[in-house]
Amino acid sequence: MNFIKTANILQILLLIIIGSSCKNEAKEIPQAELKDYELPKGILPKMKPLENETPKLTADYIAEKQKKIDSFYNRNWPNNSMNGSFLVAKNGQIIYEKYEGYANLRDKTPITSDTPIHIASVTKVLTATAILKLVNARRIDLDQKVTHYLKEFPYPDVTVRMLLSHRSGMRSYAYFTDRDKNVWDRHNTLTNQDILTIMGTKHIGLEQKTGTRFAYCNTNYAMLALIIEKVTKLSYREAMNQIIFKPLGMTNTFVLDFDKDKKNVAPSYKGNRVEIGIDYLDKVYGDKNVYSTPRDLLKFDRARNSPSFLEPELLAQVYVGYSNEHPGTKNYGLGIRMVNWPNGKNFYFHNGWWHGFTSSYIPLKDENVTIIALSNKFNKSTYAVRKLSVLFGDYPFKVEDVE
Known part of the structure; x- marks a missing residue:
């Protein structure tokens, strides 16, 4: 009898030890069982959009900048050719914004300040920020192996930080699903889980x-979206709502619900205004598939770079270059591109391109300036908005277009 009692006590103690050691680990949940849950209270710090930012800009300052920006705009997109939305702000105060063209050319739906447009790879900045919020909340470890979160993941040395900084060494899912019918039938729409399963079962090398060099790859961010789902027990769509969009008042921002909304969102067009249809890659998210507006992205930018949004030590890691194995100025942080000049001046940005959608997000951190351009008609002029940085700081870009 004493032996049985002792055995039972030992069993109970063992269960307590195991339970306490696993308490802080993210629970696994099958992809098929993901639903829209509420995040437990206290998991994430409270966030509010910044308001009434100072110092207030003077009317003279605004008028001076508006004149130069308007001149740039007319040169960059002559004859109102942008077909998109554009915004420049300083200290969170909008200096210049313009919305022109059509969200849908068939029914002549105009683009306004409330029109969501696909932001393409600028989505990566948002996905990275959701990951960082979960790091901040001690739900994710930047240097934890991806296999800790995704058991099917076949590359044992890849960490979360490597996904964020494009140093995993993985191949692009657009390539390995396109070239071999034995890997994927393009008549079927690809999902994030499909990508993970293919890599785990089809021996995709x-x-x-891993870790030897920077190579920009959308697969990294498709995997980060799955990690968000595993850790939060939410769909990526709802997790982004709860972690980023709702707390920051981004009322016109959402992750595409492919099956429900693919025919209701703004389509994209070639430069000649021919509509670009949907293909088998359009359901994958994390690397793309967020729709937003410049005003919403301004809210995001101001909050993201505020002292209370992320712990200062964590925020500093975002802007460290992780791709400097070769001499040069181009670099990549945790979800942000950068140019690091020898004089110590740094330029941070992220561009996007998907089908006919083009996007540019530029936070001039030193000057508290935000520049955002979105278009659903293909035009590389979207990326030229970086030249406007010379109006606010000592950036070595050509200035003839903004004088």
Whole structure:
């Protein structure tokens, strides 16, 4: 009898030890069982959009900048050719914004300040920020192996930080699902889970050895979206709502619900205004598939770079270059591109391109300036908005277009 009692006590103690050691680990949940849950209270710090920012800009300052920006705009998109939305702000105060063209050319739906447009790879900045909020909340470890969160993941040396900084060495899902019918039938729409399963079962090799060099790859961010789902027990769509969009008042921002909304969102067009249809890659999210507006992205930018949004030590890691194995000025942080000049001046940005959608997000951190351009008609002029940085700081871009 004493032996049985002792055994039972030992069993109970063992269960307590195991339970306490697993308490802080993210619980696994099958992809098929993901639903829209509420995040437990206290998991994420409270967030509010910044308001009434100072110092207030003077009327003279605004008028001076508006004149130069308007001149740039007319040169960059002559004859109102942008077909998109454009905004420049300083200290969170909008200096210049313009909305022109049509969200849908068939029914002549105009683009306004409330019109969501696909932001393409600028989505990566938002996905990275959701990951960082979960790091901040001690739900994710930047240097934890991806296999800790995604058991099917076949590359054992890849960490979360490597996904964020494009140093995993993985191949692009657009390539390995396009070239071999035995890997994927393009008549079927691809999902994030499909990508993970294919990599785990079809022996998709690495492009290069993990951690050896930077290689921009959308697969990294498709996997980050799955990690968000595993850790939060929410769909990526709802997790982004709860972690980023709702707390920051981004009322015109959402992740595409492909099956429900693919025919209701603004389509994209070639430069000649021919509509670009949907293809088998359009359901994948995390690397793309967020729709937003410049005003909403301004709210995001102001909050993201405020002292209370992320712990200062964590925010500082975002702007460290992780792709400097070769000499040069181009670099990549945790979800942000950068140019690091020898004189110590740094330029941060992220561009996007998907089908006919083009986007540019530029936070001039030193000057408290935000520049955003979105278009659903293909035009590389979207990326030229970086030249406007010379109006606010010592950036070595050509200035003839903004004088």
